[in-house]
Amino acid sequence: MLLVLDRQSVQPGGAVNAHGEGCTPGSDVTLSAAGEQIGTGTANDAGVFDIPLASGALGVGSHRVEALCGPVLLAALDVVLVTQLGSATATLTMLVFFLIIGLVIYRRRLLPLVSTHV
Numbered sequence: 111m112l113l114v115l116d117r118q119s120v121q122p123g124g125a126v127n128a129h130g131e132g133c134t135p136g137s138d139v140t141l142s143a144a145g146e147q148i149g150t151g152t153a154n155d156a157g158v159f160d161i162p163l164a165s166g167a168l169g170v171g172s173h174r175v176e177a178l179c180g181p182v183l184l185a186a187l188d189v190v191l192v193t194q195l196g197s198a199t200a201t202l203t204m205l206v207f208f209l210i211i212g213l214v215i216y217r218r219r220l221l222p223l224v225s226t227h228v
Contacts, residue, residue, distance in 0.1 A: 113183035115163075115175065119190050123166035126187065133157040134180030143173040143187065153179050165189060 111132030120126050128141055133153035141149035141161060146168065151161035159179070168189045177183040 111181050111183055113175065113177050113185040115185050115187055118186065119188040120165050121192055122168070122170065122189055126163040126165050128159075128161050128163055128175065128177065128185070130159045130161075130177050130179065130183050131157060132181060132183065133159060133177070137179045139177055139179040141175060141177050143175045144168055148175070163187075 113128060113130045116127045116129070117124075128149060130139065130153070133139060135153060135155050135157045137153050137157075139149075139151045139153055139159045139161060140147060141151075141163060144167075148165065148167055149161045149163045151159050153159045157179075159177075163175070165187070168187075170189050170191050173187045173189065175185045175187050177185075
């Protein structure tokens with residue numbers, strides 16, 4: 111008895127396929143996680159199935175995926191939120207960095223000299 115997901119982590123709504131072995135031959139297969147049904151299908155005559163999951167129903171976090179097909183098969187799935195910097199943000203960050211470096215290097219020219227003579 112085996113339940114394998116083609117990936118262990120996915121972004122919300124990302125594509126995941128479940129492969130299972132050891133089901134009752136010809137049985138209906140219901141896949142669920144976090145109390146939500148995320149896939150259905152039928153096991154073949156050898157008790158094997160391949161079913162895509164609807165991961166969009168799951169929130170960010172770790173989930174236990176269950177396949178009910180006679181026996182109960184289990185697998186883990188992490189739904190992760192990935193962020194990335196856009197090119198505009200990266201450009202602005204570099205511009206600010208070089209502006210600060212320039213101010214540090216030329217601060218003596220920008221600030222008036224303070225006289226220490228009395």
